[in-house]
Amino acid sequence: MILLNNKYKALLKYDTRFYIVTGGRGSSKSFGVGTFITALSYESNHKILFTRQTMTSAHLSIVPEFQEKLDLFDINDHFNINRSVIENKVSKSEIIFKGLKTSSGDQTANLKSLQGVTTWILDEAEELSDESTFDKINLSLRTKGVHNRVILILNPTTKEHWIYKRFFEDAGVSENFNGVKGDVTYIHTTYLDNLKHLDSSFVNEIERIKITNPNKYKHVILGAWLEKAVGVVFNNWSFGAFNPDNLQVSYGQDFGFSIDPTTLIGVAIDKKHKKIYVQEHLYKPKLTTSEIAHINKEVCGHSLIVADSAEPRLINELASLGCNIIGAEKGPGSISLGIALLLDYQIIVEHNSSNMAKELNNYIYADKGSKLFVDDFNHLIDPLRYNVTYHLGRSTGFELR
Secondary structure, eight states, X not given: OOOOOGXXXXXXXXXXXXXXXXXXXXXXXXXXXXXXXXXXXXXXXXXXXXXXXXXXXXXXXXXXXXXXXXXXXXXGGGEEEOSSEEEETTTOOEEEEEEEEOTTSSSBOOOGGGTTOOEEEETTGGGOOOHHHHHHHHTTOOOTTSOOEEEXXXXXXXXXXXXXXXIIITTTOOTTOOEEETTEEEEEEOGXXXXXXXXXXXXXXXXXXXXHOHHHIIIIIXXXXXXXXXXXXXXXXXXXOSOTTOOOEEEEEEOOOSSSOEEEEEEEEETTTTEEEEEEEEEEXXXXXXXXXXXXXXXXXXXXXXXXXXXXXXXXXXXXTTOOEEEOOOOTTHHHHHHHHHHTSEEEEOTTOHHHHHHHHHOBBSSTTOOOBOSOSOTTHHHHHHHHXXXXXXXXXXXXX
């Protein structure tokens, strides 16, 4: 039997077109929606499209997550599973897995299979900064005689994001609302709705964050939308095309654990025109070493990755798995140097790099007039700093001690 968390029963209860599913870490958003569409696949005439902004090798990432659900509910023998499609043998309905962008993020992936789609799920929807792409796919769902659904799953980002403006601000809906307004069903959950399924060490880590970093607890854990912060460090950035002049591209990487994400960012430095182009490729927690290595090689090829040197064992393991990766140089003043280098250039952020934009909007000075920085909103800023310091820092005369 397939069982849904009480709050996710709204996916069955309300016949709206749109479903906005928000929440923080450990709230079981993706699991709840995944369970729903597994149940939905038992109805005939459904073509369910499950997307992320980029989806690196569905058969290695998202398909195994769905297989775990099938095993959990003991229904694996009801499905045919291949690299990017799961077919329900009983109803012949399909779940198709695709990325909206190619793994490099450079171009829109082929979505000709939109014809006949009845339910579209966009996971990690905060990464889609282009509202026109959303509109294009949304307007393609028009199959007659069946309930057409659009389900957005997201960790709330800043209130400047089009999803907040369209579905919350313009609709007059509070950010933690559960219920229906117009043609939209809202579902908001937190880890508190999922405690019985969470490991005690994870809950202990959340309780530590609640005490030591209340802002992070509110945003990352409880899923609150962010205002643009006061006292931001970076006012020298804007959205734009990534690397239009085909400069050499290298990468920066930071490593996460159960809550903090592992990240990967592409960097191209135009020294002549004082511009740094950045493109977000990875922002995800709970990745294994082999998963990180696979993503690194697929995105970066043999290009250099400058990574957090606090994890030398992990860097050595990734190097042994074929990644061209080195540890960043650290020492007294290295953070200030890296920030100073970034402030000396214009930073151009690729349009779909939503987590990068969020960090630049919220990375702040510790106090007014201070040259110290709050250790938060830096999962992509840190690897950007590692990379830029590697390429530009040596010309400053800076020495590590």
